[in-house]
Amino acid sequence: MRKVITLCSCFMLVLLAGCSQPPKPSNKLHLWHWMTDRNDTFLKLAQEYKQETGIKVSIQLFAPSDSYSQKVIAAAQADVLPDIYGILDKKSIVADFIKAGLVADLTDAMDADGGSWKNSLFDKGLADKSFEAGNIYGVKPGIYGVPIDVTNEQMLYNKKLLSKAGINAPPKTFDEFIKDAQALRRVGITPFVSGWGELWLLDCFASNYAFNIMGEEKIFATYRGKVKYTDPDWIKVFNIFTELRDKGVLIDGIVTKGNKYAEQDFALERAAFAFNGSWCVNVYHNMNPNLDYGVMPPPPISSAYPLKIWGSAGSSFVVNAGSPNKDKAIAFLKWLTAKKQQVVLAQETNNLPSNKEALSVISPILEEFARGMDQSTHPNIWPLNEDPSVSEAFDKGIQDIIIGEKTPLQVAQDVQEVKDRQMAKGNYSR
């Protein structure tokens, strides 16, 4: 009897599981996101969209971002992804989603009407979720994501603290920056802060100068193993940090400082310069609305090559390729990234809009950040990236230089050793 009951129960469960119906098109879109600070604005815009089109967009917030990513992966496995969502993982994971048929190709929609949608958006924002022909991931070339905003990392300067040290204009070259830092030290002001306890931010700063010193071809040649990290140009990059340390430019404990704490230091006027991303506008405004500061790219150390900053899509949405409401979802994203809605998003959330036309009405400080987008680049759009273990050795080596444990040459040799080891294992950069 017990066996019969068990068998019947199992049969019922299987029957229930098989009772699911294929989704049908509807006038309701589901959007999942992780952006707590933008939720209210999204809800407001969704309400407007309903009034304009009659289509309801259900905005669902799942934060923090780590947990959101887990939910998206679980939903992908169970094939219950919403119509619109974001993928926060690295590009190889985005490629996996695309190859699994979970992300719609938006190229046709972007190119329609003479490419008006595509042309209205920052190229760097689009590049984040785009794949070129012959990409290493084996993804069909196309545009797969819509940037909701863009971001870049630059230097900030506190106007009040600079004037206290008799500095009237921000430095234009690295030498000027060092002189300004020493002038600040003389009047008891800490010159520079950044969250270099977080390796990515340190990596970003170092790669800005690597582009400036040797140009992108040589950087990528290093990643391919054709140029060694002991090359004089790489030593120059490492030497920047020796100089910053020796000239007293850096705040104490910079290699253990998380970016949140570095942001507090700059917002509370404990340091005159900072290196941070454009999201800081919102952060600084919350901590100290009266902070008077400006934005500048890191001052170049060489005139050999242009200095590149990191810049890309801040947040992007993708459309579920299996959604019965795919076209409606694309139409909503087109509406969301139109000038009017982008202005609302930029003004209410203090993020850089992804629509270039919206720049005319954003705050002056955001406009300063926006100017940097033209000289930006990002690992996500590079043809290849360094092996993660080499990058880690590189960034940790710089931390060692800053705390005086190693010389630039020692670090260069250490990094090259890791690189050689990875190459010997067949782990080439991708």
Add this chain to the structure above:
Amino acid sequence: MTNETVFIDKALIPHHLNFGNFAVAWTKGNFAVYFLNSVIYTVCVVTGIVFISSLAAFAFSRLKFPGKNIIFYMFVGAMMIPLPGSFVALFVLVTKLHLVNTRFGYILCMINVGLSMSILLLKTFFDKMPPELEDAARIDGCGKLGIWWNMAMPFARPAIAVIVIFNSLNVWNEYILAMLLLEDTKLMPLQRGLVVFQGANSTDYPVLMAGLTMAAIPIILICLAMQKYIVKGLSSGEVVG
């Protein structure tokens, strides 16, 4: 305090007290709905855990059936699997059963999370129960369920108190599984309200602290009320183990 002064005013007692933060946290964090949800989840999950784990522990301790030890060690082994490690499998299962975005689905999963530890704890208590008590109950006409209800459960009261407190804490503070399984904000537990104040780059600290204070009060009261049982229950378990 305000978000600007929270970084500047480092006095133990802030110079400008702003009790309005509590009202903001309650309304902006939608606490009225989330509070009720958390109460429902806590009561249902803890009741479910106590009921199922006590029956299971009694069976493992006092009954004889094939594969008893293997099944018991499987339960104990399940304690070693961290919750995030089972996310995908759990989500797929709950989706197939059409229980995603339902209170029932979340309650079932949370009961599952708390069962292993509770069974282990209760089994050690039931193992300690003198067989004479069981015999006496049987002579008085008790069946297996009667012995469980009239003898074993009163005997394991300190362990049950510990299970109630530990699982109440666990359910009250849980958010990750709720976020995974629930989509409708009307079904979310209290922790969802607190997330609203924490952005990826900036946090509204004064309102967050006010919200945390309100969220902590009920669980602190439960812990204080049952404090003596925690010590008694844990120490009794240790002696047996």
